[in-house]
Amino acid sequence: ILAVSASSCIGSKTWSPYDMIMISLSSSRIILQCWNTLDFLMAIFFETSYYKENIFIVSEVIFTFLNYFSLWFGAWLSVFYCIKVASFTRPFFIWMKQRIARLVPWMLLTSWLYSFAAAIPFALDLYNEHNNFTAPLPMTNSSAMRTTRKDSLTLLIYLCNAAISLPLILSVVSSVLLIRSLLVHTRQMQNNASGFRDPSLEAHTSAIKSVCSFLILYITYFMCVLLLLFSDFSTLSSGESICIVLMAAC
Numbered sequence: 731i732l733a734v735s736a737s738s739c740i741g742s743k744t745w746s747p748y749d750m751i752m753i754s755l756s757s758s759r760i761i762l763q764c765w766n767t768l769d770f771l772m773a774i775f776f777e778t779s780y781y782k783e784n785i786f787i788v789s790e791v792i793f794t795f796l797n798y799f800s801l802w803f804g805a806w807l808s809v810f811y812c813i814k815v816a817s818f819t820r821p822f823f824i825w826m827k828q829r830i831a832r833l834v835p836w837m838l839l840t841s842w843l844y845s846f847a848a849a850i851p852f853a854l855d856l857y858n859e860h861n862n863f864t865a866p867l868p869m870t871n872s873s874a875m876r877t878t879r880k881d882s883l884t885l886l887i888y889l890c891n892a893a894i895s896l897p898l899i900l901s902v903v904s905s906v907l908l909i910r911s912l913l914v915h916t917r918q919m920q921n922n923a924s925g926f927r928d929p930s931l932e933a934h935t936s937a938i939k940s941v942c943s944f945l946i947l948y949i950t951y952f953m954c955v956l957l958l959l960f961s962d963f964s965t966l967s968s969g970e971s972i973c974i975v976l977m978a979a980c
Contacts, residue, residue, distance in 0.1 A: 736753060752807070772785065803838070958977075
């Protein structure tokens, strides 16, 4: 996908909004997978320095940034498809359809800034957690340390939740609107069908299935993130392992 989108942009003075989104989305996914592989190898072959130094903190922050980045690009792709494919006559929808080409670069830049801002408190929290782990308080102050730890997590949980909730809302709204528009158009095509196999009708049905599948995967991922944030799973418990596996799969 990255090669095809990039080749279509080579030599052209202007990039199409679709190519901009696809290049950003595919490159962010590739970088995310490469970073996961590198992080896995560092944790195996450099285990001591990986956890004692700040390599673990840097690795987790970069992963969080790339993950948010990828989620935002996926949301913008859903919005772009909705605006381009759905046939609504509302003034705002028509206004967006006319200006989507100029809005896409700003949408991508906003995603980059938002992801970076959401990763900063995550980095600070990991740094404080690393310091508390290497220099713990006495046992008499353990309850106070847990209370302080819980209070410091409040802002982080809200920011992480918002960082994932906003692209989820965009994806859900745009996908539902697109599915509704495709269903209406599919019914009209079925009513006008002559009884022969219509490739256009099959394409619309396939598009509806694809959008529904993407939406189910996205919502499943979001629910697993919420469970990890708000549930008191013990380390390496079955509940935590199931959530992590589902997140990786989705």
